[in-house]
Amino acid sequence: MRPDDIACSIVIPTLNAADLIGEQLEALADQPGAPTFEVLVSDNGSTDDLAGVVERYSEVLPGLRRVDASRGRGVSVARNVGVEAAASDRVLICDADDRVSRGWVRAMHAALDSAPLVSGPVETTELSGRSAGWVPIAERTEGLFEVWGHSYGIGANLGLRRSVWSEVGGFAEDYPAGAEEIDFAWRAADRGHLFTYVPDALVHYRIRTDLRGVLRQQYNSGRGTATLYSRFKPESVVPKSVLRRTHHELMLLRQFPLRGGPDARRRWLTLTAFEAGKLVEARRLGIRAP
Missing domain, CATH: 1.20.1280 (Monooxygenase)
Incomplete structure (x- = not known):
């Protein structure tokens, strides 16, 4: 696949998810009507067989590759490394332990025609079962996430223009494992870049079951x-x-x-x-x- 042929890049920040990422990769392989895209598994220093899993799935996802994101620990590091390595200005971000819906790539890519930052809904029951009720997240969201009156796109279902990511300065890498996507959204808003909600871009979000x-x-x-x-x-x-x-x-x-x-x-x-x-x-x- 030539870089000029890639319409959008999908970044999956990953750490030791060899046992889960296959379901996400299968979902990305089943995207009817999607433009040509690549998938970058941004490896944050995995010690399991993630590399082997990525190699096996490269047959069904020709644009699949693993990038080394082990220079520091954290999801923001993995996101930043993946976005930096992307061949396209349109970048979609999802997580290794979730599953995007059919049509997710097409909907998110199209939304970036007119918006610099996009995000869609998540539902929590399909992959999580009972544990979906343990956390303060709606079983199916109906809009952007909000905190203190400000909206943002959840990191597990996010699309951006790489030029905007660069202007904002990427995701802050010194946060604890939480709120870094809110920080990004607020810094972007300070520069006039707001999130747009994409209702058709559903992600099945996994709540930990332990x-x-x-x-x-x-x-x-x-x-x-x-x-x-x-x-x-x-x-x-x-x-x-x-x-x-x-x-x-x-x-x-x-x-x-x-x-x-x-x-x-x-x-x-x-x-x-x-x-x-x-x-x-x-x-x-x-x-x-x-």
Whole structure:
């Protein structure tokens, strides 16, 4: 495949996902009506058989290749390396453990005709089962994600013009594993580049099915939220005083679901992990938690 023939590039930031990425690669191989595209598996330093899996799938995805993104650890590093290596100015980003829908490439590529940044919906039940109800994400989203009144595209379903990525300065690589795509969206908005919602570009999003993994993910998301606040300090967000924070945490403890079954308790634990992440990172940064 010649670089001039590539209409868009798909970047998959990946770390030790040899057992999961095949489902995503199969979904990308089944994209009727899609323009010619390449797939870059941006390897963040995998120690499993990721290279072997990529080689096997190269027969059904002629534009598939693995790029070395091991210069640093983190999803932002892998995204940045993949975008930099892309042959096209139109770049789509998805995750190794999810599955894009049929028509995802076509819809996202078309949306980039008139928008610099695009993102579509995610649904959480098909790949996750019961654990979809443990996290504060709608089972099927109906618009862009929002935080503190500002919208953004989730990193697992994102499209951009590489020229915009370059102008913004790429994804911040010093974030905890959470909120880095929000940071990117806000820096892009400061330069006049806003996200456009693409309703037909659905991604089946996988929530971790082990509770420990979900709690770790939510804890890191809380850390990322505190980092986000420390960098932007939006006027609409008033950090809680010591008294208000103490009251908030006591109310959270009182809301422990003695009834409602194990799933209700898991939902409470994920919320608690998120709040704990915010508090720990805010203290490390020397700020009041938002």
